[in-house]
Amino acid sequence: MITLTEENYIKAIYHLGSNGNESVNTNAIAEAMQTKASSVTDMVKKLSEKNYADYKKYQGVTLTERGRQVAVSIIRKHRLWEVFLVEKLNFSWDEVHEVAEHLEHIKSEKLINQLDAFLEFPKHDPHGDPIPDKEGKFQHIEKIILAKADVGSVYKCVGVDDSSSSFLKYLDSNKIALGTVISVLHKEPYDNSVKIALGDTAIVVSQNVAKNLYLKKVES
């Protein structure tokens, strides 16, 4: 049996280690889990004993294939529930994360597969993140951050790198949502801010924003 806490650690290690591929430090996990390094040491030992992770003292921890499968399964649930909350229960994209943090731990194959079907097999969550299918396969889309977009080209918004409520609310107030068409007008070398056009209005966004907004080129 896997516990709730084990699941949360596995998820954190997955995200911190670029989708379960890299080794993760004790302190990074402690920071993400809002706990102390000593607690993390205890838990990674346990995860290692249970074959969810590989761990050598002082050398960080990496998920095993088994650990990655657990992580992907949790992420699938999390993102499907987020779609449900937005599409069916009228939540806004900055409200879904907290509730999905709880829903993601409910373990019922039938529940999640029926939910998937009910939502018509969505491929992305409300923040543009890909939803793995039943077999754990992701369907990635080609995307770049606004900071690396070409001046003069036309894009559409396909995701965010920062899903914090404050960033999402900033986007709302600037009428930027998934699917919004964005033309890159100018990049200011001084502070790396970017001037973009949204329909007939032009706005300037900071480097911070430009690094957290994913775009995809639109064929003209």
Added chain:
Amino acid sequence: MITLTEENYIKAIYHLGSNGNESVNTNAIAEAMQTKASSVTDMVKKLSEKNYADYKKYQGVTLTERGRQVAVSIIRKHRLWEVFLVEKLNFSWDEVHEVAEHLEHIKSEKLINQLDAFLEFPKHDPHGDPIPDKEGKFQHIEKIILAKADVGSVYKCVGVDDSSSSFLKYLDSNKIALGTVISVLHKEPYDNSVKIALGDTAIVVSQNVAKNLYLKKVES
């Protein structure tokens, strides 16, 4: 903060004490919670300290108003999720309980009220049990058990007293569902079995079944 375990004990005490109105024994709780009496004693002390229950040594435990409110709130969530599972995700009525046992603990006012609206404010769950509204008010329907129904009268099925999977599957295999019209043909004094008509077929059900099926008289 209330813990998951506290919530489950409160719910058990509520059900065992006829909806939170009567005092409940330690052993009854232990049986319902699949735990030992000594664990129950510890927990009821804790619930008492937290003002969810009144408890005097050796005298059983009763929910306080505060405890009843917690119980009703959990029951509201449980039953709304059951409706969701049946109506939207095509679960059968014998499959919903287990999953709802987990969903009922997710605490988000917005989640549950939006779910309620999405389901169009159902008044009863898939087993015919009433769903309390936002304020905790139940809308009871007048109902009697088949064992006490009048021979010669016509009823419809409005609920079950036993929600076990085996009983529900028995009803499925005999084509009895919520809303099914049932005429009472004969009561056998020898073993208290009851002969009923379902459409054009007549079947005999045991006393056990007759005591667990709720009916409401149909105006002819």
Added chain:
DNA sequence: ATTTATTTTTAGACTAGTCTAAATTTTATT
């Protein structure tokens, strides 16, 4: 190449919830 700073681990203690076994109280029976 040492010393210093940082990171990580260990040791021991705490809380929530559980258990077994023994002690106590209540209830039932003679």
Added chain:
DNA sequence: AATAAAATTTAGACTAGTCTAAAAATAAAT
């Protein structure tokens, strides 16, 4: 009313997860 039976509580121990403080190992800086 005394005794037996049943129910309940206490005492002490265990697991999961957490913490603080101290020790140990690694990484950085002189």
